[in-house]
Amino acid sequence: MDQPDLFTAPTSAAEDPATSGAKRRAQALRSQLHHHAHCYYVLDAPEVPDAEYDRLFTELQAIEAQFPELRTPDSPTQRVGAAPLPELQPVRHAVPMLSIETETNTTAAGAEAFDARVRRELGLDLADPEVEYAAELKFDGLAINLRYEQGQLVQAATRGDGETGEDVTQNIRTIGQIPLRLKGCSAPVLEVRGEVYMRRDDFERLNERQRERGEKTYVNPRNTAAGAVRQLDPGVTAQRPLSFYAYGLGVVQGWDLPATHAGLLDALQALGLPVCAERVVAQGAAGLVAFHQRVAALRDGLPFDIDGVVYKVNSRALQQQLGFKTREPRWAVAHKYPAQEQATRLNGIDVQVGRTGKLTPVARLDPVFVGGTTVTNATLHNLFELRRKGVRPGDQVIVRRAGDVIPEIVGRMPGARASYVPNFAMPRACPACGSAVERDKGSIEHRCTGGLVCPAQRKQALLHFAGRRAMDVEGLGDKIVDQLVDAGLVRTLPELYKLGFVQLAALDRMGEKSAAKLVERLEASKQTTLARFLFSLGIRHVGESTAKELARHFGKLDALMDADEAALLQVADVGPVVAHSIHSFFAQALNREAVNQLRACGVHWPEGEGAASSPQPLAGKTFVLTGTLPTLSRDEAQALIEAGGGKVSGSVSKKTDFVVAGESAGSKLDKALQLGIAVLDESRLRELLAEGP
Structure with a gap:
């Protein structure tokens, strides 16, 4: 009320x-x-x-x-923010943590309007040169003030209401990215300000663990990070995968300030603090517009959430000349992007069947523009997640879309329902084929038991089989697969190789030239590798990396097909769940028959090509790739490392042996340096391949 x-x-x-x-x-x-x-x-x-x-x-x-x-x-x-929690000790900010004015016009006009205001305040006319700006990302996290004395971290505080924050020193100490002592700094006082945030992949992994445990999932990375920082128990904070970027200063005593904001960020990085690499020095309105548009294109691919970019007049002297208005600097602005959370109406809940038979409840929504695109469907993950969120058809719900993550329902808007709406229940029969739906004991997932007889699974299985990293059948996309399955031309994987030119050319929008090319691609795909073939089969829990390990370990398909779970557990990265899944797959007569028919159709690979016949120079080593290498693409570099016996991971951890960094390397390089992991360039990688670590 x-x-x-x-x-x-x-x-x-x-x-x-x-x-x-x-x-x-x-x-x-x-x-x-x-x-x-x-x-x-x-x-x-x-x-x-x-x-x-x-x-x-x-x-x-x-x-x-x-x-x-x-x-x-x-x-x-x-006011700037919110009042501190009473359970945490208050910290008075000697230099207030002020907010930045928000420009909500998400078009180029927003950047142009800011530049026009700055020029007007500085008394510049058209004949005067362009203003130089520092442009950076607007992180979606929790603002933090780190106080260093004689280079040592002595206190960390939240922003709070801008004047008074909360002491979270012990929690901040659990974040590995934040140095406890600065490099080469003995200043009496240096307060560094920045953002604590959570990466998307870390957030998704955290929520997946919560789902597996049947526990409450978190709403979004921002609130999860904020809650972790403000925990009363640092042990809880330590279990949350938090990250940090520095972007400014508070109190400074005995430290020479650079003349520009860009220089300040470089200086902070030199002290050992993580600073985001996505930043530029821009000239005038055109430079700001270009940065805003470039980041918009990169936004979905960033490993963390942002809701805009920040423009700051680069010269500190000009910043002082411009000053402040009320509680905001005249020399800075936050330029927003389209929101990634919006409210809309939930019209109904359907069930989608995936290629592995997993049933997923999907929300059908009134169209809503969120995260730069119009969303009409959103995932509800599983029955238990749906029940926890308490959403039912007719509710006003909050939709979230971040990066390339599938849009999801965060929860329902508050308010009583006009009438009773029954709880959603998963169907007992598969909506695609009518086969029985089962849920394994202790599992949260419902699955169709129909296998390849299920049209939904059949289409996805064919698309996965033909994927670029599997059998690489270029031209066999969604629309073609839909027609092939709907017309009854393809019911199993081997039937793909029995398709003829006449059948393909008769498909809708498939001309003779395209049909001939697809026939060629199908024929070319027959020559492959054991690892690609294993991945193409769509065995549950077997991704590219596991498929490569299986091929390397067994060398021959028959040896793998006949392996029991004990033998499978001898493969690197294969645990009990994966071993059971592989053994169960090859124990099914229909699956073995399909594999044998594929070989009978001519699918082949060099015999024994998967197994290593001699000691490999990179055996047992884990690599992470970041940035752009001079001559190698990401896929080429990965192939070389794997051919040398190494493994390529997507994220840096204490288990990483080497990080291979190229131009524009990002947060992975920062984390490697923080953890003391060896960093290689392309030439040094080639040397290791030749000589071994």
Whole structure:
């Protein structure tokens, strides 16, 4: 229930209707925003998406701009953040942690408007040179102030309300990226400011573990990171995969400040602090627009969430000349991107059958623009996740889309339902083929038992089989597979190789030239490798890396097919679950028959090509690739490492032996340096391949 606004004066009898209406609306907006800020910052349980909060905030800003007399001391527009939690000790910021003005126009005009304001404040005209800016990413995490004395970390505090934060020193010490002592710095006081955040892959792995345990999943990386930092038990924080980027300063005593913001970031990096590599020095409005557009194109591929970019006048002297307005610097602005959380209506829940037979509940939504695209469907993961979120058809729900992650339902908007809606239940029969649906004991997943007789699994199995990293049948895409399966031309994998030119040319939108090319690609795909063939079969839990290990260990397919679980457990990276899955797959007569038919159709590979016949120079070593190498593509470098007996991982950890870094290497290089892992360039990698580690 909304609380009364203590700073709103009674409406006078002489007040005009426009002012009276604006006053009531401003009061309502303040109450809503205070409530949502408390849920977001204090309770870590947001009730509305960020875009809805921004809309309410912008509306209040507009009212206060039109009616300045309605601006009250407690208005959300007059404060920076939220009050600290009472359980944590307060920390007074000697230099306030101020907010940055937000530019919500997500087009190029937003950058142009900021540049025009800066030039106007500096008294520049068209004849004057362009203003130089430092442009960087706007991280979606929790702002932190790190206080170093004589180079040693002595205190860490949250931003709080900008004036007073919370002491989270012991929790911050658990984050490996944050140095406990700075390199070559003996300044009496140096306060470094930055953002604690959680990478998307770390967040997904954390939630997957929660699902496997049947425990509550987390809403988004930002709130998960914030909750972890503000835990009363540092041991809990240590179990959360947190990261950090530095981007500014607080109190400085006895340390020479660089003349530019870009120089400051370079200096912080030299001290051993992680600084994001996605930053540039831009000239004028055109430079800002180019950066905003380039980052927009990269956004989905970034390993962490951002909701915009930040522009700062690069020269510190010009920053001082521009100064501040109220609680915001005139020399900086945050330029937003389309929101990645939005509210919409859940119209219904369907069930999707995956290529492995897994049944996934899928939300059918009123179209909503979120994360730069229009979303009409979103995953609900599984029955237990759906029940925990408490969503039912007819609800207003929050949809989240981050990067290339499939859109998902975060939860329902608060409010009572108009009438009773029954809980969703998973079907007992597969919606695609009518086969029985089963759930393994202790598992959270429901699966169709139909296998290749299930059209849904058949199509996905064919697409996976023909994939670039599997059998690499170029031209065999979704639409062609749909037609082949729907027409009954292909029911099993071997039937792909029995297709003729006439059959393919008769397909819709398949001309003679395309049909002839597809026949050629099918014939060419017959010559492959054992690892690719194993991966193409779609065995549950067997990805590319595991397929390569199986091929390397057994060398021959028959040896693998006849292996029991004990023999399979001798393969690197194969545990009990994977061993059981592989053994079960080859124990099925239909699967063995399909494999034998594929070989009878001419699918082949060099006999024994998987097994290593001699000691390999990189055997037992784990590599991580980052950046752009001079002559090798990522796939080529990976192939060379694996041919040398090494393994390529997607993330840096204490188990990593080498990081191979090229131009524009990012956070993986930063983490390698932090952990003291050896970093190689391409030439040194080639030397290792020749001589061994």
